[in-house]
Amino acid sequence: MSDAAETDQLKYKRVLLKISGEALMGDQGFGLNPPTVEKIAAEIETVVRMGAEVCLVIGGGNIFRGLQGSAQGMERTTADYMGMLATVMNALAMQGALESLGVHSRVISAIPMDQVCEPYIRRRAVRHLEKKRVCIFAAGTGNPYFTTDTAAALRASEMRCEAIFKGTQVDGIYDKDPQTNSDAVRYDTVSFDEVLQKNLKVMDASAIALARDNNLPIVVFSLMKGAGLMGTLKGEGTFTTVGGN
Template structure:
């Protein structure tokens, strides 16, 4: 869905999901049936011919900021968070390969035994060969979130949009789980997101998306078939882009 409401065709997109999305109803860790359900959503879109890359957070296992808040040195905590994203990426790779989808985990931290190192041209070639690329370990640097990593990789891969799968069907002016009068935005600009602190992504990620004119589509990943529906112009979402 474009900013003018018209349906548009996407050839290459990045799907960003949080680590918490893989927990299911658990309070921690990975819930294999949930991982498999999300993998099926990705497979459906892959079968449409769309080239897909993914970034998955690590908050279901370890979050660097939380570790830092509890007294751990920030750089160490962030590296631990990056390793958590690699674990999630491997779980998603396994689920996708069970569905016969060729998948590559590409890590910003070198660990040749479990993932490929990030080389931009090689990653682009994987996408051209219709392989799903899961970018793990964030940017490889502390102090940067997986939101920023997602925007960076989407820009490097020349993706046409970032699709952010969440538990709600778009961007609201306040938490819809806590406020019955929460208002959902159909469209919102990058600057509004920053000024109103709408929590779509962190400020660095939004600024990078704005600088590269990269739209962000926020939708509910809990809705069966939701990813494909949004790509086809059906369903409810919020389009974040230029004014």
């Protein structure tokens, strides 16, 4: 099958994949689990080979979470900056896994640290995507009090992505936690306003509002089970779409 034919199978051609830091832990309680990082990288490699343009935002909760640090008495701004640095560590780990598969990638940080990654320059990042390089956006927005969810919505808007793909432990959005409630009901589609009104725990309110204002659908799917990233990009498998009407 030609590259053009493979690309035509994809419902979305340019997407931002949002992954929590906890997703990189695997079965561990802390830190990075290399086999898990490699598995996620392999999923990304598959869709890049099919012609998709992919950028990533990875949280830092597997290493340090600013809100938790703040709750334990640390000054909030300092705690948030520590969380941003944790996302850079995760981004570098993902870059290493992607490069080992032959996928060209760039770690782009909102906090300049020229010896390890590029500073964020929008036009340069867009050019990387056009060249089929995976852009891994690190350090959130570069500002305290903003989550990586908000950073994902911001970068996806700036990169003119067609959708945000949020990889989670479950196959969509439910009215309650399906892992503890057997009667939980999954949504196939849901509006941005409904997510906010029902507090459906997809992304934080700032991220949802930013995605809504930019008409940027959010696709919530299981990263490790079911159709995975490739199947979801084709519109296959089980997932929930927020907005997109």
